[in-house]
Amino acid sequence: MLEGILEILIKTVVILGIPLGALPIIIHVERRGAGFIQRRLGPNRVGPFGLLQPLADVAKFMFKEEVHPTHVRPFFYSLAPLVALTVALLPLACIPIMAPLEISGRTIYPEVFRSDMGIFYAFAVSALGSYGILLGGWASNNKFSMLGALRACAQMVSYELSLSTSIVAMIFLYGTNDIHVMVTAQTGYWFGFLPKWGFFIQPLAAMLFLVGIFAESNRLPFDLAEGESEIVAGYHLEYSSMKFAIFFMAEYIHMIALSALFIILFFGGYSILPGLDMIPQSPIITPILQMGSLTIKIAMMIWFFVWVRWTLPRFRYDQLMDIGWQRLLPLGIINLIATVLITYFRNQ
Amino acid sequence: MSSIYYYLAAFLFCLGLLGTIFKKDLISILLCLELMMGGVSLLMILMSRATGVLESQLIVFFIIIISACEVAIGLSLIIALYRKKQTIYTDDIKIITE
Amino acid sequence: MEFLSFVIFLIIATALGVVLMMISNFLGFKKKIVRTNDIYESGVNPVGSATRQYDIKFYLTAILFLLFDVEIVFLLPWALAYNNTQNTGFMVAGFVFFMVVLLVGYIFVINSKSLKWEE
Amino acid sequence: MFSDILLTIITMAFALMVVFSKKTVVSALALLMTMLSIAMIYFQLGTVFLAAIQVLVNAGAIAILFVFVMMLINLEQFENNREKGKVKLVISVLAILVIMGVFALIINNNIEVLTANNIPDNSMKLLFDKLFSVYYLPFEMATVLLLAAIVACIVITGHEKAHKVELEESHE
Numbered sequence: 001m002l003e004g005i006l007e008i009l010i011k012t013v014v015i016l017g018i019p020l021g022a023l024p025i026i027i028h029v030e031r032r033g034a035g036f037i038q039r040r041l042g043p044n045r046v047g048p049f050g051l052l053q054p055l056a057d058v059a060k061f062m063f064k065e066e067v068h069p070t071h072v073r074p075f076f077y078s079l080a081p082l083v084a085l086t087v088a089l090l091p092l093a094c095i096p097i098m099a100p101l102e103i104s105g106r107t108i109y110p111e112v113f114r115s116d117m118g119i120f121y122a123f124a125v126s127a128l129g130s131y132g133i134l135l136g137g138w139a140s141n142n143k144f145s146m147l148g149a150l151r152a153c154a155q156m157v158s159y160e161l162s163l164s165t166s167i168v169a170m171i172f173l174y175g176t177n178d179i180h181v182m183v184t185a186q187t188g189y190w191f192g193f194l195p196k197w198g199f200f201i202q203p204l205a206a207m208l209f210l211v212g213i214f215a216e217s218n219r220l221p222f223d224l225a226e227g228e229s230e231i232v233a234g235y236h237l238e239y240s241s242m243k244f245a246i247f248f249m250a251e252y253i254h255m256i257a258l259s260a261l262f263i264i265l266f267f268g269g270y271s272i273l274p275g276l277d278m279i280p281q282s283p284i285i286t287p288i289l290q291m292g293s294l295t296i297k298i299a300m301m302i303w304f305f306v307w308v309r310w311t312l313p314r315f316r317y318d319q320l321m322d323i324g325w326q327r328l329l330p331l332g333i334i335n336l337i338a339t340v341l342i343t344y345f346r347n348q
Numbered sequence: 349m350s351s352i353y354y355y356l357a358a359f360l361f362c363l364g365l366l367g368t369i370f371k372k373d374l375i376s377i378l379l380c381l382e383l384m385m386g387g388v389s390l391l392m393i394l395m396s397r398a399t400g401v402l403e404s405q406l407i408v409f410f411i412i413i414i415s416a417c418e419v420a421i422g423l424s425l426i427i428a429l430y431r432k433k434q435t436i437y438t439d440d441i442k443i444i445t446e
Numbered sequence: 447m448e449f450l451s452f453v454i455f456l457i458i459a460t461a462l463g464v465v466l467m468m469i470s471n472f473l474g475f476k477k478k479i480v481r482t483n484d485i486y487e488s489g490v491n492p493v494g495s496a497t498r499q500y501d502i503k504f505y506l507t508a509i510l511f512l513l514f515d516v517e518i519v520f521l522l523p524w525a526l527a528y529n530n531t532q533n534t535g536f537m538v539a540g541f542v543f544f545m546v547v548l549l550v551g552y553i554f555v556i557n558s559k560s561l562k563w564e565e
Numbered sequence: 566m567f568s569d570i571l572l573t574i575i576t577m578a579f580a581l582m583v584v585f586s587k588k589t590v591v592s593a594l595a596l597l598m599t600m601l602s603i604a605m606i607y608f609q610l611g612t613v614f615l616a617a618i619q620v621l622v623n624a625g626a627i628a629i630l631f632v633f634v635m636m637l638i639n640l641e642q643f644e645n646n647r648e649k650g651k652v653k654l655v656i657s658v659l660a661i662l663v664i665m666g667v668f669a670l671i672i673n674n675n676i677e678v679l680t681a682n683n684i685p686d687n688s689m690k691l692l693f694d695k696l697f698s699v700y701y702l703p704f705e706m707a708t709v710l711l712l713a714a715i716v717a718c719i720v721i722t723g724h725e726k727a728h729k730v731e732l733e734e735s736h737e
Contacts, residue, residue, distance in 0.1 A: 004447065004450075005450070005454070008450070008451045008454050008455075009454065009458075011451075012451075012454060012455050012458050013458075015455075016458065016459065016462065020462075061470065062469055062470055062473045062474070063470075063473050063474060063475055064470065064474060064475060065474055065475040065476060066470050066471060066474040078467065081463070081467065082460065082463040082464065082467065085459075085462070085463040085466075086456070086459050086460050086463055089459040089462070090455075090456070090459065093451075093452065093455045112451050112452075112454075112455045113448050113451040113452045113455065114448065114451075115448055115613055116689075117613045117614055117617060117689075120522065120613075120614065120617040121613070121617055123617075123621070124617040124618075124620040124621045124625065125620065127620070127621055127625040127626075128620065128624065128625055130629065131597070131629070134629070134632060135594075138590070138632075138636065146500070146636070147500070150500055150504045150633075150636065151504075153504075153508075153629065153633070154503075154504050154507045154508065157507060157508060157511040157626075157629070158507060158511065160511070160515070161511065161514050161515065161518060164515070164518045164519070164522075165518060167522070168518065168521045168522055168525050171522060171525045171526065172525035172528065172529075175525075175526070175528075175529030176526070176529070177526060241470045241474055242466055242467055242469060242470030242471075242474075243467065243470075245466075246463060246466055246467065317563060318562075318563030321507070321561065321563050322563070325555075325556075325561050326556060326561075329514075329552070330552065333545065333548065333549065333552070336521075336545075337542075337545050340528075340538060340541055341538070344534060344535075344538045347534070351672050351676055351679055351680050352569050352570060352573050353569065353573065353606060353610075354668070354672045354679060355573075355665070355668070355669065355672070356573045356576060356577065356606075358664070358665055358668040359577060359580070359665070360576070360580055360599075362661040362664055362665060363580050363581065363583075363584055363661075364584075365661065366584065366657055366658070366661060367583070367584040369653075369657055370653070370654065370657070371584075373589065375589055375593075375631070375634065375635065375638075376589060376592060378631075379583055379589075379592055379593060379596050379631065380583070380584060382596055382600075382623075382627065383580055383583055383584075383596070383599065386599060386600065386603050386623075389603075389619075390603055390606065390607075393607060393610060393612055393615065394610070394679070396684065397610060397611075397681075397682055397683065397684050398678060398679045398680070398681055398682075398683065399683060400683030400684060400685075402684075402688060402691055402692050402695060403695070403700075405612065405615065405688075405692055406692065406695065406696055406700055408615055409520075409615075409618070409696065410703070410707060412516070412618060412619070412622050412623065413516055413520075413707045413710065413711065414707075414710070415623070415627065416512055416513065416516045416622060416626070416627065416711070416714075417513075417710055417711060417713075417714035419512070419627050419630060419631075420509050420512055420513055420630070420714050420717075420718050421714055421717050421718060421721070423505075423509065423630060423631070423634050424509065424717070424718045424721040424722050425721060426634065426638075427502070427505065427634065427637065427638070427721075427722055428721050428722060430638055436638065448608075448613075449568070449605075449608055449609045452608065453568070500636060500637055502637065502722065504633060504637070505630075505633050505634060505637050505722075506718075506719075506722060508626075508629055508630050508633045509630060509718050509722075510715065510718070511626060512622075512626040512627060512630055513711050513714055513715045513718070514715075515621070515622065515625075515626050516622055516626075516711060517708060517711055519618060519621055519622060520704070520708075523614070523693045523696065523697075524693075524697060526690075526693055527693035527694055527696070527697040528697075530690060530693070530694055531694065531697070531698070533698065536698075536701070537697060540697070540701050540704075540705060543705055543708075544705065544708055547705075547708045547709055547711075547712050548708075548712075550712060551711070551712045551715040551716070554715065554716055554719065555715065555719060558719045558723055560719055560722070560723055
């Protein structure tokens with residue numbers, strides 16, 4: 001019993017520590033990437049290549065004055081960032097970073113809690129992400145915040161539909177909910193060179209999911225929730241110092257968690273990247289390679305997010321809703337019908 | 349497992365009933381109806397566990413579908429009423445229809 | 447065991463947020479200026495209250511999301527059950543009916559123009 | 566054992582908040598928390614799939630709908646003018662206590678039967694197989710019910726233009 005609790009604690013610390021530790025690096029990459037894409041320098045003064053800039057930012061967030069506006073609803077005002085962060089962290093609990101380990105006859109699963117309903121769980125929990133935003137906007141008691149929160153909520157909710165159609169299509173094809181089985185199904189090659197990734201059998205579903213991630217995590221081109229030119233900063237307008245930083249962190253962690261889900265469904269999860277599997281396998285090297293592969297894949301996703309953010313302009317709100325309801329949702333439904341019918345008639 | 353969840357299910361149902369009887373605004377009445385549904389579904393799952401009959405878990409599926417429909421239509425009606433009469437209190441509606 | 451690990455994860459995740467919020471409470475720079483705590487409205491004096499009536503479309507979006515979400519959520523167990531059963535023809539026939547109902551609802555929604563945002 | 570009692574207390578506290586809170590928005594948020602703690606109970610009882618559905622539909626969509634409506638309706642213009650019929654309240658509380666008492670009697674007399682665990686481990690698979698073979702027709706009918714609900718919602722709230730004209734007139 002005590003051993004079990006210790007195991008859970010270690011796993012929890014590792015699973016929470018990796019994304020939180022990676023956050024400053026991601027933010028730094030984002031800024032330097034912005035500089036690179038827009039042909040300017042970006043932060044380069046603090047430390048070599050500006051590498052200490054994230055630390056300086058953290059220190060600044062800690063020592064800033066915490067403004068407590070007088071017109072807010074105090075309890076919910078403090079609760080909102082907490083809800084946002086906790087809900088963003090929850091989907092990480094079922095994401096495995098390597099294959100199950102066999103240690104002295106006992107199977108140790110790398111994810112914090114093991115369930116054959118892994119994808120369901122992650123999907124259900126990430127659907128709660130809009131509450132932090134809605135609560136923050138409402139508690140701020142400010143017109144800009146309120147409007148930003150309502151916009152963000154309506155947007156997240158609309159894109160969740162097309163996102164779930166693509167999840168249904170993938171679960172139908174894999175025939176399972178278990179993340180480890182899904183990853184095993186994606187290990188290996190077709191014709192000797194093409195990895196067996198879900199992306200190559202369901203490119204349309206992958207596109208839907210990718211657009212869904214952008215909308216769910218409120219990233220540009222879909223960051224209507226904080227469109228500076230219209231509603232100043234949206235739902236976190238009245239937040240300052242660490243509370244603002246927590247909203248910021250929650251957004252990035254939500255992005256990381258959804259990217260991890262995307263990689264599990266479409267890019268083989270922790271399965272070893274082509275090229276890296278030339279290295280001879282052994283019980284010690286394989287888990288390291290798997291973790292490395294997953295890290296590389298997520299890093300590529302993050303770079304993709306940065307790239308898109310600094311390349312595309314923002315959509316208008318009516319365009320955003322039209323894309324969600326009139327383009328992506330019918331595409332998702334048609335894709336699902338086609339997938340089911342083709343699978344059925346091929347097996348006849 | 350202890351039997352405490354049975355009491356919880358009964359408590360939720362009775363509390364919902366109390367609220368439905370005494371609340372004056374329509375939104376709170378809908379909220380209390382949701383509480384009652386929560387109590388019933390919990391009882392269904394507990395009974396399915398005790399008897400081993402899986403069908404009672406299926407009833408929970410249908411309760412969820414029906415509660416979704418009920419809430420959607422109920423709230424639409426409240427919105428429509430609010431636009432017409434600018435009120436959501438049951439007493440005011442009574443006065444209007446008289 | 448599953449439940450226990452979930453609860454431990456939940457507690458630690460929440461504790462993390464609380465600790466982070468505490469940090470700036472203790473370390474934060476403290477200065478009392480009355481104007482800082484005012485409502486922010488682009489620097490001018492605030493007009494009216496924030497609890498005004500917002501557009502009905504937000505609400506309609508949410509309501510349609512609820513109904514479509516229920517339909518799509520029930521496709522997930524269908525996708526799992528399809529891979530367990532021998533009687534695939536029956537399953538696919540039901541699926542086609544389900545999808546036809548979903549599409550009829552969808553076409554009705556689009557035709558009613560309740561989701562058109564531009565004026 | 567300990568977690569049972571803790572979860573029960575949490576759920577009861579939130580349920581009481583739903584009914585007795587002064588602000589309707591707070592009671593909607595309390596309903597959300599009640600739904601989430603009921604989902605935790607489902608999870609603890611081993612029906613993970615139903616817990617996920619509960620979180621997705623009841624907590625994720627229904628509660629959000631309530632919060633949205635409250636923000637649309639601008640509840641704060643209504644004062645809390647609930648009149649309290651003391652006699653009615655006492656009578657119904659007594660009635661509910663009697664119901665609970667009967668319930669307690671039934672539970673106490675069958676305690677071994679009721680606290681047994683007769684669900685097999687792979688119950689979800691069996692459940693899905695049943696839902697999509699024997700109970701397929703009711704399931705499809707439920708879908709049609711959802712269609713009817715969609716149509717009803719659009720029809721009920723769909724008089725946007727008429728409402729706008731009204732508003733403009735009232736402004737003038």
